[in-house]
Amino acid sequence: GAGVSQSPRYKVAKRGQDVALRCDPISGHVSLFWYQQALGQGPEFLTYFQNEAQLDKSGLPSDRFFAERPEGSVSTLKIQRTQQEDSAVYLCASSLDSGSTYEQYFGPGTRLTVT
Amino acid sequence: AQSVSQHNHHVILSEAASLELGCNYSYGGTVNLFWYVQYPGQHLQLLLKYFSGDPLVKGIKGFEAEFIKSKFSFNLRKPSVQWSDTAEYFCAVKSIGAAGNKLTFGGGTRVLVKP
Numbered sequence: 001g002a003g004v005s006q007s008p009r010y011k012v013a014k015r016g017q018d019v020a021l022r023c024d025p026i027s028g029h030v031s032l033f034w035y036q037q038a039l040g041q042g043p044e045f046l047t048y049f050q051n052e053a054q055l056d057k058s059g060l061p062s063d064r065f066f067a068e069r070p071e072g073s074v075s076t077l078k079i080q081r082t083q084q085e086d087s088a089v090y091l092c093a094s095s096l097d098s099g100s101t102y103e104q105y106f107g108p109g110t111r112l113t114v115t
Numbered sequence: 116a117q118s119v120s121q122h123n124h125h126v127i128l129s130e131a132a133s134l135e136l137g138c139n140y141s142y143g144g145t146v147n148l149f150w151y152v153q154y155p156g157q158h159l160q161l162l163l164k165y166f167s168g169d170p171l172v173k174g175i176k177g178f179e180a181e182f183i184k185s186k187f188s189f190n191l192r193k194p195s196v197q198w199s200d201t202a203e204y205f206c207a208v209k210s211i212g213a214a215g216n217k218l219t220f221g222g223g224t225r226v227l228v229k230p
Contacts, residue, residue, distance in 0.1 A: 042223050
């Protein structure tokens with residue numbers, strides 16, 4: 001059984017470039033979360049999908065960040081005009097359903113470095 | 116807004132020593148509580164969780180945690196650590212009723228177990 005996968009695992013972008021980070025959740029998982037983990041800190045919530053609906057995007061730090069999950073499975077986090085402060089590990093997690101007792105399973109993350 | 120604090124950023128101890136990691140959260144409502152572990156080079160994995168009932172919960176690999184509601188704490192313990200417990204440990208809180216059941220993480224504690 002495959003877990004959550006993310007690609008690329010590492011991304012180096014020059015300041016001002018756009019990047020797209022992909023998340024493949026566990027098959028059949030309804031809920032999908034994106035978190036940002038800066039160096040030396042814990043993950044911070046960015047956004048949440050239930051199927052294809054983005055129900056919470058309160059954690060997105062600016063309008064340069066955009067996420068989608070058009071068919072309710074794969075999700076893409078896009079960052080436009082990257083800045084140095086965007087350098088972090090971006091984690092994706094999925095859970096079977098949206099209830100509070102459902103465990104979130106995390107992917108390996110994409111480490112983004114903006115130079 | 117809820118927050119989670121972990122008291123120690125780094126802990127160094129020898130094999131067979133006992134481990135206790137502190138976690139406090141600020142949120143007045145009902146919460147679910149989690150400890151996640153990240154071994155070197157691996158993704159975040161669930162160590163244990165508390166939803167309701169017995170406030171002393173047991174997780175994998177001999178870990179346990181105690182929920183003390185009056186102290187807003189959920190400390191992690193292991194009576195005798197092994198070298199393989201070297202990892203970073205994250206406490207996380209999920210507030211019941213919040214849309215999407217997002218996790219709020221503490222800053223993490225890096226644990227180094229010397230052989």
